[in-house]
Amino acid sequence: MNEGRTRPLRADAARNRARLLDVAAEVFTERGLGVTTEEIARAAGVGVGTLFRHFPTKEALLQAVLVRRMERLVADGTELAEREQPAEAFFAAFRLVVDRSAGKEEFARALASAGIDVHAGLGELSGAVRELLERLLTGAQRAGAVRPELGVPELIALLVGTNASMEQLGPDPAAHERIFQVVFAGLRPAPADR
Amino acid sequence: MNEGRTRPLRADAARNRARLLDVAAEVFTERGLGVTTEEIARAAGVGVGTLFRHFPTKEALLQAVLVRRMERLVADGTELAEREQPAEAFFAAFRLVVDRSAGKEEFARALASAGIDVHAGLGELSGAVRELLERLLTGAQRAGAVRPELGVPELIALLVGTNASMEQLGPDPAAHERIFQVVFAGLRPAPADR
Amino acid sequence: MNEGRTRPLRADAARNRARLLDVAAEVFTERGLGVTTEEIARAAGVGVGTLFRHFPTKEALLQAVLVRRMERLVADGTELAEREQPAEAFFAAFRLVVDRSAGKEEFARALASAGIDVHAGLGELSGAVRELLERLLTGAQRAGAVRPELGVPELIALLVGTNASMEQLGPDPAAHERIFQVVFAGLRPAPADR
Amino acid sequence: MNEGRTRPLRADAARNRARLLDVAAEVFTERGLGVTTEEIARAAGVGVGTLFRHFPTKEALLQAVLVRRMERLVADGTELAEREQPAEAFFAAFRLVVDRSAGKEEFARALASAGIDVHAGLGELSGAVRELLERLLTGAQRAGAVRPELGVPELIALLVGTNASMEQLGPDPAAHERIFQVVFAGLRPAPADR
DNA sequence: TATGAATGAGGCTTCATTCAT
DNA sequence: AATGAATGAAGCCTCATTCAT
Structure with a gap:
């Protein structure tokens, strides 16, 4: 009432x-x-x-933090996917994920440490993330902008890795950009020759 | 001896x-x-x-482990640098570092957690590592095999990142190889056009 | 009212x-x-x-529960004392107290844990209980149905003990009855010979 | 060596x-x-x-205390059973158990609270206790010194109950003796008449 | 007056480090 | 020099009680 x-x-x-x-x-x-x-x-x-x-638990708090972070990522990524052309959407989303993860690398550790439990809690969410990534990836691959042999696992690995690279570099936008250039160049289909 | x-x-x-x-x-x-x-x-x-x-300390033990690991890396990397052509040496060393770091990602965390202290202990060693990496990198760049705009910090970042990617993937040699292909392709100089 | x-x-x-x-x-x-x-x-x-x-306190609540329980016991016991012959009243009241205490043994613990405070709160009530028990006991003793050397403290102790026995046995009416038989037989005056 | x-x-x-x-x-x-x-x-x-x-645990400590107490009881009770005539052994052991449990009533609570775990730990021991009690009880019953309708469960219940009575009385040897007299009298076979 | 969120002292347990043997 | 028992600070979590709404 x-x-x-x-x-x-x-x-x-x-x-x-x-x-x-x-x-x-x-x-x-x-x-x-x-x-x-x-x-x-x-x-x-x-x-x-x-x-x-x-x-109820320290770990539950950590999980809640992770969930919220991911929810936002998924929301923003979804918007991107709907607004942009496949290739642009893919690379923009890649940047988005890496930027959003800035400073949070240790959270990846939570997966290892807290392991199963955290994953369990993230369960349904992980599905959404995966779907979104798959959509972005296959879109970009169909558009010929990304190597066709890569799958979602490799994409996730590269996201995690790129984030780790950024962490390692510390706050240096120019250097970050150089890393992005390397990774993005590497993601594009290999030239036919050679 | x-x-x-x-x-x-x-x-x-x-x-x-x-x-x-x-x-x-x-x-x-x-x-x-x-x-x-x-x-x-x-x-x-x-x-x-x-x-x-x-x-004297748990951390000191961790540090000693890291130091020993790096000493070996430097030794093997140096040998590579002396035996191979610059480009081959560079990429072989890149693989070497990543493979050797396999499963040790959490050690990177030690840097964050134990922070400064660990670095301090690694001090002199870091110099050697840096020199070796610089030698490998500039050699490969002079040979036209690697983007000239990259410096040692970016190289280290990419090593750390690639390692993180491998950790994320788990033990899947084929997937690891796909990651290496992406990173190596990205490291090569950008094609002249565009 | x-x-x-x-x-x-x-x-x-x-x-x-x-x-x-x-x-x-x-x-x-x-x-x-x-x-x-x-x-x-x-x-x-x-x-x-x-x-x-x-x-005002968890303990106060516990005390209130105990008080109410005792008030009822005293009321019912008093009624018994007025309605029955001394001996019958005594043994019926003994059963009444034990049955009413069923499952509440831990409350006795409250005496130990909360100790003095609970007793204090029960103060006036204890007087009433004591008077009733005395009345029942001396009535039965005068009727020659109970050993004359026992006092109210021993009676209370036997009530508490019998209750503890019942708790220990769990819900087994036949076994409970056997315990009552033992205690009631023991309460009767010792045979003159030997 | x-x-x-x-x-x-x-x-x-x-x-x-x-x-x-x-x-x-x-x-x-x-x-x-x-x-x-x-x-x-x-x-x-x-x-x-x-x-x-x-x-390893507070409860484990409690259990260890209980086990030790019981081990000693069993040892002493066994000795009694071997040294005395059945009836004497039975009543002496009854006193022994009650005296030894003096002041330990709360331990009975442990069984309820800690429940299963404690019991588990006491497992084998409980068997020994039961056997000893059975031996003492049946011996006394064969000697016509104890009501034949009682079993080990009732005996245990009476032991627990008598202990509770003693707890309730506080340290008053004469009163304790009166309780023992009541219980022992009650344990003896009911007189034939009536 | 009822509610239930907030509080924080205090309990159990872990673990890096010290020290007697 | 090696051992492993002892130490105790510190962490996570519970719960009786208070207080703002």
């Missing part, structure tokens, strides 16, 4: 949850997965109890 | 040290940096006390 | 209080004193805040 | 383990199962780490 406005009680809770996600994303990224739950809570301006009320 | 008398008491100690390094390299690689010192010691067949006698 | 105007607001409050007592009695009994206040509140269909409005 | 003396290294460890068991038995008994591991360790004069080195 009470349409329109958000219910006052949940307002603070929602804000805290969002705040925790934002802060956790930042702090995990900048200081690694080793940050204590206490630190995250303090950075978010709440008590540990609040953190654990919203996320 | 061993200049004079061997000190009998040191024999066991040296063996233990070597054993610890071997085992630590393996166990860090396979189970991550989270392995406990106790586990490493047990795997090496010694007590924790012995581990800490040889390496 | 309700002397004048009903205060509408209190109606809900009273209902909540009663509900909480009922639910707490049940849940404490079935899942132990370890149940969280949150669970009790949820089981009662109210928020924790409400629970704490009615009972 | 090193026969005879205990190995020096283990000496302290064994002493610490024993010390922890003794102290834990005492402290669990006197202050309930709620005592913190920290307190137990402090009382034993060791660090928490040492406690956890010897007992």
Whole structure:
């Protein structure tokens, strides 16, 4: 009955949850997965109890951060795929993913460390990601802009790898661009001769 | 090389040290940096006390493992550089580095986690690595086999990134080869036209 | 009974209080004193805040549960004492107490854990209990149905003990009856000879 | 090979383990199962780490305490059974069990709380206890000293119950004796008449 | 007055490092 | 020099209680 406005009680809770996600994303990224739950809570301006009320486990928090990140990536990537020509969409999306992953390389580690659980939680989402990547990749391949022998696994690997390269370089836009040039050139079909 | 008398008491100690390094390299690689010192010691067949006698800190052990790995890389890379033609040497060394790093990606994390300290310990070594890479890179560039605008930082970044790609793919030699093809193609000078 | 105007607001409050007592009695009994206040509140269909409005402390709630249980016991025991012959009243009351305590053994633990405080709260009540027990006991002793050397403390101890026996046995009516037979036989005056 | 003396290294460890068991038995008994591991360790004069080195879990420590207690009971009860006439052995053992359990009532709670795990750990031991009790009980029954309709479960229940009675009474030897008289009288076969 | 989100002290447990043997 | 038991700081998480809505 009470349409329109958000219910006052949940307002603070929602804000805290969002705040925790934002802060956790930042702090995990900048200081690694080793940050204590206490630190995250303090950075978010709440008590540990609040953190654990919203996320039953440290890992659950990490997972939530990852999910949110991916959801956004998928959303933006999908938009790209619909707006641009296949080849442009593909390369733009490649940049998008790498840029968005900037500073988050350690998150990849979460997959290894937290392993199965994280994946499980990301489950349905992973499907969406995969579908989007497949759509972008095959589109670009049909357009003759990308080597036909590559599959989604290789694409993901190259995304992860390119991101790792960027991490390694540190913040140097020009150098980043040179890496992109190398990878993009390499992605294009090999010249017929040789 | 061993200049004079061997000190009998040191024999066991040296063996233990070597054993610890071997085992630590393996166990860090396979189970991550989270392995406990106790586990490493047990795997090496010694007590924790012995581990800490040889390496004052868990991090020091990790560093020693990294140093040894790099020393070997530099030695093998140098040999390559001396034996092969510049272009061949470059690409062979690229493969060498990536293959040798296989399964060790988490070590890169040590740089982030343990940060400065590790670097410090690697200090002098880094110089040697850098020199070798520079020699290989400029050789290949002079031979026209690699884009001239790339520098050593980009090369290192691409090595790290390619390694990350391989890690992501898991053990699939054919897929690994496709990644190498992409990166190598991308490393070659851009065609004149366009 | 309700002397004048009903205060509408209190109606809900009273209902909540009663509900909480009922639910707490049940849940404490079935899942132990370890149940969280949150669970009790949820089981009662109210928020924790409400629970704490009615009972300032988890322990206070436990105490209230105990008090209510005893009030009822005293009431029923008193009725028995007035209705039956001394000996019959005594043994019937003994059964009554044990049966009513069924499944509540852990409550005895509350005495140890919460200790003094609970006793304090039960204070006045304990007097009533004691008086009733004394009345029942001396009645039965005068009737020659119970050993004359026993006092109220021993009676209470035997009640507690018999209850513990029943708890230990689990729900087996026949076995329970055998225990009662042993205890009742033991309570009767020792035969003159030997 | 090193026969005879205990190995020096283990000496302290064994002493610490024993010390922890003794102290834990005492402290669990006197202050309930709620005592913190920290307190137990402090009382034993060791660090928490040492406690956890010897007992992987707080519950494991509790179980070890229970096992030791039972082992001793079984040993002493067995000796009794072999030394005395059946009836005397039975009643002496009954006293032994109750006296030994003095102050340990809360341990019974452990069975409920820790449940399965504790039982599991006690597994083989429970068999020994049961056998001993059966031997004592049937011996006394054959000698006509105990009601024939009672089984081991009832015996255990009465032991537990009598212990609870004693707990309830507090330290009052004369009162304890009165309880024993009641229970022992009740255990004897019912008089033929009536 | 009811709600349930927030709080934070405190519990159990782990593990790098030290030290007695 | 080697061993492994001991140490204790620190991490994650729970839960009785408080407080804003």
